[in-house]
Amino acid sequence: MNAVMTESxxxxxxxQIPVLAGATxxxxxxxxxxxxxxxxxxxxxxxxxxxNPETSLLGINRxxxxxxxxxxxxxxxxxxxxxxxxxxxxxxMSWIEARxxxxxxxxxxxxxxxxxxxxxxxxxxxxxxEGEFYxxxxxxNYLNTV
Numbered sequence: 001m002n003a004v005m006t007e008s009x010x011x012x013x014x015x016q017i018p019v020l021a022g023a024t025x026x027x028x029x030x031x032x033x034x035x036x037x038x039x040x041x042x043x044x045x046x047x048x049x050x051x052n053p054e055t056s057l058l059g060i061n062r063x064x065x066x067x068x069x070x071x072x073x074x075x076x077x078x079x080x081x082x083x084x085x086x087x088x089x090x091x092x093m094s095w096i097e098a099r100x101x102x103x104x105x106x107x108x109x110x111x112x113x114x115x116x117x118x119x120x121x122x123x124x125x126x127x128x129x130e131g132e133f134y135x136x137x138x139x140x141n142y143l144n145t146v
Contacts, residue, residue: 005050013085013088013090014048016088017048017083017085017090018083019041019043019044019046019083019092020041020048020083020092022041023039023040023041024041024042025038025040026038026039026040027040029047033052033055033058034052034055035049036049036050037050039092046092046093047092047093047095048090048092049090049093050090052089053089057145059133059141062086066091068129068130068131069091069093071126071127071128074126075126076122077119077123079093080093080094
């Protein structure tokens with residue numbers, strides 16, 4: 001997948017999703033196996049994730065990913081799915097105002113660790129995720145693919 005999709009391709013996708021059709025601002029967020037965009041509208045903010053279909057070679061199951069995203073939301077620790085274009089590998093989620101945490105944040109802000117632990121407990125108490133991600137098997141599959 002190209003590092004950044006063309007502006008016209010992003011516009012085409014936005015027009016197919018009613019809640020995003022009136023976008024006032026599109027901000028690329030980056031991503032390794034997806035191209036992620038913050039989409040601002042007059043009503044709200046969203047994340048539009050456009051996945052590369054070739055990431056299935058990495059063991060990423062986009063069908064399970066969508067189900068598990070919904071389950072994380074139900075558990076109270078994830079964004080809500082707003083819309084999707086499965087044929088285009090697009091998932092639209094609600095925006096969560098937050099920041100990316102790094103190791104230094106945990107060292108400098110010890111109050112974060114109990115909050116993270118609470119979130120993990122909520123996630124594990126929620127609905128069981130679909131699929132399996134056992135890294136030794138994933139690693140073996142990666143080696144076979146290469």
